[in-house]
Amino acid sequence: MKNFFVENINHIKNLSKSEFESLYEFTQMLNTASGEESLIEEAMDIVINVINAERGLFVKYDDKTDSFSIITARKISNESITDLNEFSSGILQKVLKEKKPLLYHDVMSDPNLSQFQSVQIHRIKSVIGVPIIRDDKVWGIIIADSQLDRREFTDENLLFLNFFSNLISLALDRIIKLQELEKENKILFNKLQSTEQIPDMIGNSLVMRNLSQLIYKVAQTDATVLITGESGTGKEIAARAIHQLSKRKNKPYLAQFCGSIPDNLLESELFGYKKGAFTGANSDKQGLLEAANEGTFFLDEIADISQALQAKLLRVLENKEIIRLGDVKVKKVDVRILAATNKDLQQLVKEGTFREDLFYRLNVFPIKMPPLRERREDIPLLASHFVKKISGKEISLDSSAIKKLESYYWPGNIRQLINVIQRAIILCDTNKIFADHIILEDEQSLENFNxxxxxxxxxxxxxxxxxxxxxxxxxxxxxxxxxxxxxxxxxxxxxx
Missing domain, CATH: 1.10.10 (Arc Repressor Mutant, subunit A)
Incomplete structure (x- = not known):
């Protein structure tokens, strides 16, 4: 970058006042830009205004598929263009191949360019193209063209765009690295939340062995899984187990609790938002579904989301597409969806509060987590595990305590068992827990039974x-x- 300015210092003096002002405006923009798409859209406006082009295009290049995708394109009349075929793919390939700015005043008369079909169809006469270089590779290309012989398309314009593309490259490098750090931070924070105070999946009962087999089988696929069961049965443990046993295990695993969260807040968390989408949206924000790309996303208590949000989630499942709040551009995401609920979704479908099409999309592979009362033979193993984990000491359970634990109904399941064990450890003054240390909230009556x-x-x-x-x-x-x-x-x- 430094060498570029040194080599072209004399040419810089030839830039017009409007070009200098535009460069200054853009450098100020770089300090506040937080999303690559917002930056590029604003950059395109500057290019069109400065060189007075009739059309402008900013494409991103994917070297893996050798293809271009439109980030922003529009006419001088502010009309958007969505079809890449409107522009010359041949000229794009030429800029890509030469990796340097190109300027043509009379394209129709140039035998190397007039052969391109799009040049003939749209009667393009003047075109200017500049590559955006990142890590010595073409990241994107700016193209501006006209059906007239534009005098504004000058060598000075070409120099201006060259400066401009270098500034964009620097900004993109900063933004992309920042987004990667934010994504990594979200993943680490979400992992911390999902593992804190959550026990491992423990149990040798027949029902747990059958459950483990189901989890292992479905983990090898990309099927959507609906995990049902009472509160406290370990639905998120099953979700994390599916991810850890899958081919996506080295990719992100993110989770979102959907209960008791305002609809607009939940939507912004899931899908992200574009700068200016609402009051307080001062920058672009990546949603959790986008951050979980190539990984697994777990939606806990899926039954609590609104029907408006259900429709958007259905689009994710059907088309693997998301749209940020306040945006119109569709983003593709490769994410496996796992969902969980303690409610009867089929009953909610009958009542009209849950979409039937979404239910069938989620219920591709159902897994039911057994309540603790259906796996009583696991209680001694679970209790011993929690005693050791919570106390950090060698404290044993007397047979009277185990008998009392096994005979209880456990409406709160494993979560309740953890609380009871923690209470028993506090009450225990020796290295053994007896029945008297096991305090159960409703052991004296059946009034709370449901x-x-x-x-x-x-x-x-x-x-x-x-x-x-x-x-x-x-x-x-x-x-x-x-x-x-x-x-x-x-x-x-x-x-x-």
Whole structure:
């Protein structure tokens, strides 16, 4: 950059006042620019105004696919252009190949350029093109053209655009590095949030072994997964396990809780926004879906999002596209969606509060997290794990404590178990936790029970057995049923 100015110092003196003013205006813009697209759109306005072109184009070049994509293009009448075929691909290729500014006053008379079909169709006479170089590669190209023999397309204009492109290169380098740092920061922060105080997936029960097999199988695919289950059953643990076992494991894993968040705030977090989209939007912001590109994105409590947001999420699932708030440009994202809820989505569909098409898009591969009461044989293992993790000491659980834990209903599931263990550790003065240390909020009554009739029956049976120290005859008598019924029910539940 320094050598460029030294070599062209004499030519700089030939720049017009308007060109100097435009360069000054642009350098001020560089200090506040936070998004590459906003920067380029404003830069295109400057180019068109300075050289008085009829049309202007700014394209980004992808060397992997050897293709161009429009970032911004418009006519001097402020009319936008969305079709890249409106411009000469041959001229773009020429600038790309030579990697230097090019100026043609009479394109129609140049045998090397007049052969291009787009030049003939649009009767282009004058064209000026400048490459945007980043890391010694062409990052993008500015093209301005006219159907008239524009005197404004001069060598001084070419020098101006060369200065201009170098400034854009410096700005883009700063913006892209800043965006990469912001993305990395979001990923690290989200990982911290998603792992803090969350236990590992633990359990040797049949239901947990079956669950592990399902997670392993679906992890090998890119299928959308809907994880259902009661609160506290470990739905996010399952989501993270799917990501860690997938081919995307070295890519970002981001999560967003959707419950009790204002709709506009949630939308801006998911999709990002463009500068000026609303009051306080002082710069472009990348959304979490965009930050999770090539990785996995987990939507927790998906049932709580509004129908307007459901429609936008459906577009992500169907077309892998997002649009930032306040923007009109579509961005492609390659992100795997995992979702979770503790509500009955099918019932919400019937009630008309959840879109049926979105439900089927999410429910490609359903996984149900079992409540703790359906995996009671895992309770001793889980309890011992949490005792060691929370206390950091060798504290054991007495058989009376384990028995009390196993006989409880656990409406709050694993989350509630963690709280009970933490409370027991505080109450325990020795290296062993006894039944007296296990304090359960509703152990004295069934008033807070909100399960099904069958679950109530099981809970009542277990409490009566505990009350009579496992005596089946006394338990049957208190419940006014036969001992045979007690035996069959215990066999059905797999309880010795």
């Amino acid at each position: 399960g099904t009739l069958e679950e109530f029956e099981i809970l009542l049976l277990k409490k009566r057995l505990e009350q009579f120290n496992g005596n089946r005859t006394l338990t049957a008598k208190s419940l006014d049923v036969s001992v045979r019924w007690i035996q069959l029910k215990l066999k059905e539940l797999g309880i010795q």
